[in-house]
Amino acid sequence: MQIFFLTVLLAASPVADDAALQASLERGEQLFAMTCATGYCHAVGGGAGGGGARLAARGFTQDYIRTVATEGRAGTAMPGFKDRLSAAELDAVVAYVATLNGIERPDIGAAGDAAATAVSALSEPAEKGRVLFHDSLRGFARCATCHQVRGSGVPAAEPITRVPADARELHALATPNVATVTIEGESMPGLVVSRGERGVLFYDLTLPPPVLRTVAAGGVAIEPGSRWRHADVIRSYSDAELLLILEYLREISP
Amino acid sequence: MNAWRAAALLCVVWLPALAAGGQALDGATRENWLHHGGTQSAWRYSALDQINAENVSRLVPAWVFQTGDYVDGLQSTPIVIDGVMYLSTNSNHVFALNAATGEQLWRYEYKGQPTAGFWVQFQPHNRGVAVEAGRVFLGTFDNYVVALDAATGGELWKVNVDNTAQCGCMIRSAPLLADGKVIVGVTGGDGAFRGYITAFDARNGRLVWRFHVIPGPGEKGNETWKGDSWKFGGGAPWSIGSYDPELKLLYWGTGNAAPDFYSGDRVVTPRRTDAGINLYTASVVALDVRTGKLRWYHQEVPNDVWDYDSAYEIVLFDAEIDGRPRKLLLHMNKSGVTYVQDRVNGKVLNAFVVPEASNWIGGVTRDGKLVDRREPAVGEMRNFCPSGFMGAKSWNQMAYSPRTRWFYTPTLETCMNIESMPQKPVEGGFFVGGTGGVVLPPGRDNYSHIDAFDPLSGERKWSYPYRYVLLASILATAGDLVFTGNPEGFFFALDARSGRELWRFQTGAGHRGSSVTYAVESRQFIATPTGWGSIIGGMAAGLFPGEGEKWRKGSAVVVFALPEGE
Numbered sequence: 001m002q003i004f005f006l007t008v009l010l011a012a013s014p015v016a017d018d019a020a021l022q023a024s025l026e027r028g029e030q031l032f033a034m035t036c037a038t039g040y041c042h043a044v045g046g047g048a049g050g051g052g053a054r055l056a057a058r059g060f061t062q063d064y065i066r067t068v069a070t071e072g073r074a075g076t077a078m079p080g081f082k083d084r085l086s087a088a089e090l091d092a093v094v095a096y097v098a099t100l101n102g103i104e105r106p107d108i109g110a111a112g113d114a115a116a117t118a119v120s121a122l123s124e125p126a127e128k129g130r131v132l133f134h135d136s137l138r139g140f141a142r143c144a145t146c147h148q149v150r151g152s153g154v155p156a157a158e159p160i161t162r163v164p165a166d167a168r169e170l171h172a173l174a175t176p177n178v179a180t181v182t183i184e185g186e187s188m189p190g191l192v193v194s195r196g197e198r199g200v201l202f203y204d205l206t207l208p209p210p211v212l213r214t215v216a217a218g219g220v221a222i223e224p225g226s227r228w229r230h231a232d233v234i235r236s237y238s239d240a241e242l243l244l245i246l247e248y249l250r251e252i253s254p
Numbered sequence: 255m256n257a258w259r260a261a262a263l264l265c266v267v268w269l270p271a272l273a274a275g276g277q278a279l280d281g282a283t284r285e286n287w288l289h290h291g292g293t294q295s296a297w298r299y300s301a302l303d304q305i306n307a308e309n310v311s312r313l314v315p316a317w318v319f320q321t322g323d324y325v326d327g328l329q330s331t332p333i334v335i336d337g338v339m340y341l342s343t344n345s346n347h348v349f350a351l352n353a354a355t356g357e358q359l360w361r362y363e364y365k366g367q368p369t370a371g372f373w374v375q376f377q378p379h380n381r382g383v384a385v386e387a388g389r390v391f392l393g394t395f396d397n398y399v400v401a402l403d404a405a406t407g408g409e410l411w412k413v414n415v416d417n418t419a420q421c422g423c424m425i426r427s428a429p430l431l432a433d434g435k436v437i438v439g440v441t442g443g444d445g446a447f448r449g450y451i452t453a454f455d456a457r458n459g460r461l462v463w464r465f466h467v468i469p470g471p472g473e474k475g476n477e478t479w480k481g482d483s484w485k486f487g488g489g490a491p492w493s494i495g496s497y498d499p500e501l502k503l504l505y506w507g508t509g510n511a512a513p514d515f516y517s518g519d520r521v522v523t524p525r526r527t528d529a530g531i532n533l534y535t536a537s538v539v540a541l542d543v544r545t546g547k548l549r550w551y552h553q554e555v556p557n558d559v560w561d562y563d564s565a566y567e568i569v570l571f572d573a574e575i576d577g578r579p580r581k582l583l584l585h586m587n588k589s590g591v592t593y594v595q596d597r598v599n600g601k602v603l604n605a606f607v608v609p610e611a612s613n614w615i616g617g618v619t620r621d622g623k624l625v626d627r628r629e630p631a632v633g634e635m636r637n638f639c640p641s642g643f644m645g646a647k648s649w650n651q652m653a654y655s656p657r658t659r660w661f662y663t664p665t666l667e668t669c670m671n672i673e674s675m676p677q678k679p680v681e682g683g684f685f686v687g688g689t690g691g692v693v694l695p696p697g698r699d700n701y702s703h704i705d706a707f708d709p710l711s712g713e714r715k716w717s718y719p720y721r722y723v724l725l726a727s728i729l730a731t732a733g734d735l736v737f738t739g740n741p742e743g744f745f746f747a748l749d750a751r752s753g754r755e756l757w758r759f760q761t762g763a764g765h766r767g768s769s770v771t772y773a774v775e776s777r778q779f780i781a782t783p784t785g786w787g788s789i790i791g792g793m794a795a796g797l798f799p800g801e802g803e804k805w806r807k808g809s810a811v812v813v814f815a816l817p818e819g820e
Contacts (some may be wrong), residue, residue: 033683033684034680034683037684043691044691047689052793052796060311070524077788077789077792077793077795077796078792079326079377107790113334136417136420136421136448136681137470137485138418140461141395144417144420145414150817151419152417152419152420153419154414154417179448181462204411204458204459204460205462206460207460208461209413209414209415209461210413211411211412211458211459211460212411212412212413213410213411213458213459214408214409214410214411
């Protein structure tokens with residue numbers, strides 16, 4: 001809800017106000033640190049020392065920075081980022097590098113809106129839930145192994161639309177789309193993605209991570225129902241942890 | 255087919271008959287180039303000798319295949335099986351080609367999730383596919399392992415290894431096939447990431463095991479990490495391992511600890527520099543192929559603060575030492591320190607320094623102990639050779655010939671200025687703990703060479719100097735030839751015994767990949783990828799202003815043979 005509110009506010013203002021500028025520059029700095037100041041390439045803060053050129057205090061114009069960042073520089077290791085970053089991300093980095101070159105109020109373009117969305121609008125429990133959902137220390141036992149949320153994770157299951165009320169309801173989750181798929185005498189729990197003339201596409205759910213398999217239509221039998229239980233794949237989480245995850249899913253659901 | 259040619263094609267490779275344990279390991283390829291390193295022993299050596307030191311000067315182009323994927327050069331190692339070449343490109347396109355003519359049989363374009371913003375810091379690259387039993391396996395830039403039907407290029411299965419939007423990792427290496435499993439590592443070790451190797455069942459893509467380079471709480475080795483630092487301690491095994499089917503052991507090199515240049519927050523006892531720090535980073539690990547369980551390890555750079563990952567290829571070979579037949583391995587890491595070990599138990603039998611510019615240590619003892627380390631410091635830029643970014647060798651692979659019993663490696667002479675800085679990790683974000691840049695060592699007129707070394711004595715047998723940096727793999731053949739290419743576009747052959755250049759050909763673009771050799775209907779072919787690229791390639795070009803700009807990009811395979819009818 002908060003995100004929506006912020007976005008509307010920014011979109012409504014004709015010129016980016018100080019808060020939006022501040023937010024996009026912070027985002028730009030973060031993006032720069034992650035994408036450009038790799039040590040292999042540019043140095044932290046655009047200073048000297050990286051493998052690539054110093055970027056601070058070079059007297060670059062914002063247009064020049066945008067051109068190089070977008071298209072790259074032929075004959076050097078500098079790639080163009082137009083396909084690697086979103087337009088808003090590019091605007092934010094370009095604006096940040098502009099400030100390193102003495103441009104105090106750079107044009108932030110599309111970065112204004114994006115910076116607003118990037119501002120964490122999650123409540124504290126939901127933020128904990130987000131981290132748990134993606135918890136890499138659990139390996140394949142985390143939710144993100146089969147679910148994609150906000151572009152992060154593997155979209156094996158359909159997007160989550162109905163968020164269970166509590167952990168008990170999540171444990172008892174019905175999985176009507178999981179069928180029993182039989183290939184060459186071997187049966188397995190499968191989530192069918194498509195059935196066409198060219199073949200059947202399904203996720204083999206035998207054990208995480210799910211495997212997307214393509215088989216010839218003739219060689220496969222599909223029967224509704226399966227012994228697969230959703231409760232078995234979320235066992236690494238305590239009920240308390242599941243509650244936090246559900247809070248996260250609720251807060252981001254449209 | 256000419257009968258004499260068929261007879262001449264396969265020479266008998268002399269291998270020392272081992273007193274105990276029977277036949278010595280044969281890591282040579284013949285008409286097929288089956289694995290990334292030729293065989294699972296990673297010799298990058300072929301027993302074919304139709305093309306040899308006598309006739310190599312008559313080599314001519316047989317065909318050229320332009321991939322059309324001009325993203326960032328071509329780093330691939332082609333695989334050739336029964337007259338079909340399987341080739342992958344940086345955008346994860348896969349081609350099946352008629353290996354005798356270059357005719358395209360099929361083409362597959364991987365459709366990944368669009369690179370997710372800032373998490374994917376490096377360009378996607380791909381170093382090759384693996385092929386077995388009618389399936390082609392590809393690791394993708396968004397961390398999938400994909401199996402294709404080798405006959406049609408149609409997808410059979412695909413499985414995700416990690417969440418690209420989160421891990422800051424990707425798969426660039428070719429997978430290794432061993433014991434019915436497809437085995438892959440990942441990049442990401444210069445970021446806040448915890449590296450691992452994963453094995454999937456080649457038939458159906460199901461997970462078989464995962465080995466975490468950094469042990470979790472309660473596991474042996476976790477105590478070598480300070481506090482929570484193990485969670486994001488790097489150690490990405492980003493290249494490919496080797497396999498001994500008799501011992502059922504998998505050998506893999508692991509990456510540097512993260513953050514690369516600052517270890518204050520990850521080591522338990524500062525100033526300790528002996529073995530067993532931040533396990534199992536910068537190590538060679540031997541894993542049981544059936545379970546992924548660790549059998550032994552050897553840490554080459556305890557408390558790595560130079561980015562000297564040990565991720566490179568591991569060459570398996572057999573030899574007699576003190577009259578006893580031994581199963582051995584050979585491994586060089588970015589620091590250029592090279593180890594010969596007993597591959598049954600990991601015991602170090604020899605260690606020596608390959609590059610000439612080496613000032614980070616005073617030396618290395620025969621049993622592998624680093625002497626007189628010099629380390630980077632906070633608030634001060636210091637100079638170290640070799641450079642951690644480029645390494646005394648890049649990932650491009652060396653070759654081993656059982657005829658000379660020498661190994662052949664490209665060796666780079668570059669240095670690096672490093673200043674370390676404490677840094678807090680953000681998952682999947684860069685985590686280098688400092689800043690640095692590659693520089694050339696003073697007082698030289700060549701910055702790389704191809705060297706022939708005797709692994710048992712550590713003696714350099716010959717050296718072929720080159721002005722710029724060599725970033726392509728070496729290929730050795732029973733014709734007593736050594737092939738590789740340079741950034742200026744020349745693909746060339748050296749005499750394996752003397753290092754004398756015998757032949758060269760301008761392919762039109764710089765060399766950053768791995769050449770292979772194979773035969774179709776008794777005609778031997780030598781195939782090389784061409785196309786300059788990559789961050790390291792760009793960095794190398796930047797070291798030679800006014801000259802490096804001339805190294806051309808591209809993406810083609812150029813294939814050579816002796817003139818038809820000869």
